[in-house]
Amino acid sequence: MGSGEPPRRRPWFLRRKSAGDALFDAFNIAFLFLFSLTILYPFWSTILMSLSDVNEVSSLGLHVWIRHPTLVAYKFAMSRYGNVPVAYANTIFRTVTGALLTLVATILGAYPLSKRELPGRNGLTVFLLITMFFSGGLIPSYLLIRNLGLFDSRWALILPGLAGGFNIIIMRNFLMTMDKSLEESAFIDGANYLQILIRIIVPLSKPVIATVALWTAVGHWNAWFDALIYLKSENKIVLQLLLRRLIQEMTLLSEQMNSFMAIEKTELPSAAVKAAITILTIGPIIVAYPFLQKHFIKGIFLGSLKG
Amino acid sequence: MTNAPRKTAAAMTSDKTDRNGSFAARDLKQPGSRWKLARKMWMLYLFFLVPACLLFIFNYVPMYGVLIAFKKFRIASGILGSPWNDFQNFKDFFATPFFLRILRNTVIISLQRLVFGFPAPIILALLLNEVNHMPFKRVVQTISYLPHFMSWVVLAGIIIEVLSPQRGLVGVIYGLLGMDAPNLMNSRAFFRPMLIATGIWQSVGWGTIIYLAAISSIDPEMYEAAEIDGASRLQRAAHITIPSLVPVIIILFILSIGGILNAGFDQIFNLYSPLVYEVADIIDTYVYRVGITEMRFDYSTAVGLFKNAIGIVLLLGTNLVTRRFSEYGIW
Numbered sequence: 001m002g003s004g005e006p007p008r009r010r011p012w013f014l015r016r017k018s019a020g021d022a023l024f025d026a027f028n029i030a031f032l033f034l035f036s037l038t039i040l041y042p043f044w045s046t047i048l049m050s051l052s053d054v055n056e057v058s059s060l061g062l063h064v065w066i067r068h069p070t071l072v073a074y075k076f077a078m079s080r081y082g083n084v085p086v087a088y089a090n091t092i093f094r095t096v097t098g099a100l101l102t103l104v105a106t107i108l109g110a111y112p113l114s115k116r117e118l119p120g121r122n123g124l125t126v127f128l129l130i131t132m133f134f135s136g137g138l139i140p141s142y143l144l145i146r147n148l149g150l151f152d153s154r155w156a157l158i159l160p161g162l163a164g165g166f167n168i169i170i171m172r173n174f175l176m177t178m179d180k181s182l183e184e185s186a187f188i189d190g191a192n193y194l195q196i197l198i199r200i201i202v203p204l205s206k207p208v209i210a211t212v213a214l215w216t217a218v219g220h221w222n223a224w225f226d227a228l229i230y231l232k233s234e235n236k237i238v239l240q241l242l243l244r245r246l247i248q249e250m251t252l253l254s255e256q257m258n259s260f261m262a263i264e265k266t267e268l269p270s271a272a273v274k275a276a277i278t279i280l281t282i283g284p285i286i287v288a289y290p291f292l293q294k295h296f297i298k299g300i301f302l303g304s305l306k307g
Numbered sequence: 308m309t310n311a312p313r314k315t316a317a318a319m320t321s322d323k324t325d326r327n328g329s330f331a332a333r334d335l336k337q338p339g340s341r342w343k344l345a346r347k348m349w350m351l352y353l354f355f356l357v358p359a360c361l362l363f364i365f366n367y368v369p370m371y372g373v374l375i376a377f378k379k380f381r382i383a384s385g386i387l388g389s390p391w392n393d394f395q396n397f398k399d400f401f402a403t404p405f406f407l408r409i410l411r412n413t414v415i416i417s418l419q420r421l422v423f424g425f426p427a428p429i430i431l432a433l434l435l436n437e438v439n440h441m442p443f444k445r446v447v448q449t450i451s452y453l454p455h456f457m458s459w460v461v462l463a464g465i466i467i468e469v470l471s472p473q474r475g476l477v478g479v480i481y482g483l484l485g486m487d488a489p490n491l492m493n494s495r496a497f498f499r500p501m502l503i504a505t506g507i508w509q510s511v512g513w514g515t516i517i518y519l520a521a522i523s524s525i526d527p528e529m530y531e532a533a534e535i536d537g538a539s540r541l542q543r544a545a546h547i548t549i550p551s552l553v554p555v556i557i558i559l560f561i562l563s564i565g566g567i568l569n570a571g572f573d574q575i576f577n578l579y580s581p582l583v584y585e586v587a588d589i590i591d592t593y594v595y596r597v598g599i600t601e602m603r604f605d606y607s608t609a610v611g612l613f614k615n616a617i618g619i620v621l622l623l624g625t626n627l628v629t630r631r632f633s634e635y636g637i638w
Binding site: 020021024025028029031032033035036038039040041042043045046049104105106108109111112113115117118119120124127128131133134135136137138139140141142143144148159160161162163165168192193194197218222223224225229240241243244247251271274275278281282285289290292293296297300301 | 341342344345348350351352354355357358359361362364365366367368369370371372373375431434435437438439440443446447449450451452453454456457458460461463464465466467468469474476492508512516517520539540573576577580591594595598599604607608611612615619
């Protein structure tokens with residue numbers, strides 16, 4: 001402290017720098033800028049492509065803007081290609097239902113485990129931990145879904161993930177750090193565990209509830225593999241799977257015809273439509289992004305609390 | 308800083324439960340008091356029953372289902388009714404030419420991910436740490452997390468577009484050089500480097516979070532003292548920042564060794580095509596094709612079990628080795 005003002009408090013441009021430092025800073029900032037561009041540019045060019053018409057798409061290269069933005073591709077995607085509105089509804093259904101039910105199962109699992117004095121607590125914890133280290137793998141899970149009669153049911157996407165060891169442990173850790181005095185006085189007033197859980201525990205654990213909910217919601221929004229193997233009906237398809245199918249079809253087409261013009265002549269499905277569906281798929285994530293980012297990061301550190 | 312209130316909260320609760328605990332402990336001295344306590348807390352067991360049933364059905368039943376790896380599975384006879392077949396599924400697997408191919412691809416892709424992908428977030432965190440202009444740093448961080456929130460379906464679509472010989476950036480670059488662009492997605496030489504590079508691109512930003520948190524917990528006085536002693540920026544990074552990251556690095560390294568046979572199913576599955584199976588087909592994609600597409604349930608379960616067993620051995624082994632040579636370990 002004797003050195004006066006510590007150097008890190010001073011604004012960056014007022015610091016004294018050696019020539020080497022300045023050079024390093026310049027390279028560092030240039031590198032980080034370019035790195036950011038490699039992430040932003042592909043997304044930006046997808047947006048541009050989704051806004052271009054079929055003729056413009058073919059001439060699109062390294063562009064920063066397009067001359068005649070149009071919503072033709074979006075209109076086409078919503079009305080004529082596949083079942084985009086249906087897929088949207090299905091994705092929203094699995095996201096909302098999945099996140100809500102996961103929260104219920106997580107809280108019901110975490111609250112008992114957070115009670116140090118609960119007889120048999122260690123056994124229950126081990127029962128939970130085992131599922132985090134061992135799994136039956138793809139095929140036994142697939143056969144189970146078929147045997148349960150969940151094949152081609154929306155619930156096949158929701159039920160298997162409801163109780164997750166990771167979520168339960170994170171919430172348990174959070175509950176264990178909570179002040180127990182409110183709970184105890186409620187007990188003295190004659191409340192039972194269910195009343196305490198609903199009236200006291202849930203309202204006090206909003207941060208961890210938000211984190212687990214967002215975590216699960218983003219997971220459901222982005223999930224596609226379970227839908228690929230468990231669902232058959234067209235009217236149950238989810239957005240990610242629809243997009244995947246479109247990408248695969250286009251790749252296959254371009255391999256078979258080996259000529260871009262050929263694709264454009266078949267007209268369907270054009271690159272602009274693919275871009276439009278991509279934007280529709282990631283739109284909600286982008287909109288919620290600042291919020292998501294904050295809570296996701298919080299979750300990482302909630303998980304590292306010692307219990 | 309953030310640790311202090313947390314610690315007091317934890318201390319307070321442990322205090323409280325100690326008081327509770329002593330009450331419970333007094334009860335425990337009497338015979339049957341454990342039962343009394345359990346009876347008092349019956350509702351909590353009822354709560355736990357909900358996730359327990361789900362875990363039993365969706366996690367434990369499939370573990371039992373792994374038995375079909377050792378059987379000749381007939382759907383009509385069920386798991387128990389199907390006859391044992393003397394490890395025939397494993398023998399079949401080791402005898403196919405696919406065995407070497409997918410094992411080689413899995414190990415090569417994973418090792419390349421480890422060699423190039425593991426240090427990447429450490430380097431990026433160190434570079435970000437050297438940025439003194441806070442708004443710029445925050446913007447770069449925010450942008451760098453973005454791909455983490457996207458599915459590999461979306462990312463693969465975007466990557467295919469960028470590499471597209473007709474419309475993509477790659478097509479433009481080749482065009483400037485006056486050449487016809489090759490289809491890089493179908494190139495065996497190019498596919499693995501593309502996987503590794505796009506894998507790093509997707510996860511490096513998110514990976515920095517834990518390192519940046521570790522860096523921010525370093526006492527600033529150490530840097531000030533070093534600066535007064537005339538340590539250059541590089542020396543401060545090498546002698547203060549990096550050593551304080553070592554525990555985090557070791558734990559993450561052990562965990563990534565345990566997952567080394569997870570070569571990245573989602574990414575590969577959305578990017579590969581039969582043209583590049585030779586270099587891109589890994590254990591997981593093979594299990595999917597043989598199990599779900601060809602419906603050879605017993606055989607593909609055996610392949611999956613082979614992978615999981617090696618993964619667990621690797622995790623335990625690395626943990627053992629690191630514990631022997633350092634004080635760190637995950638348990």
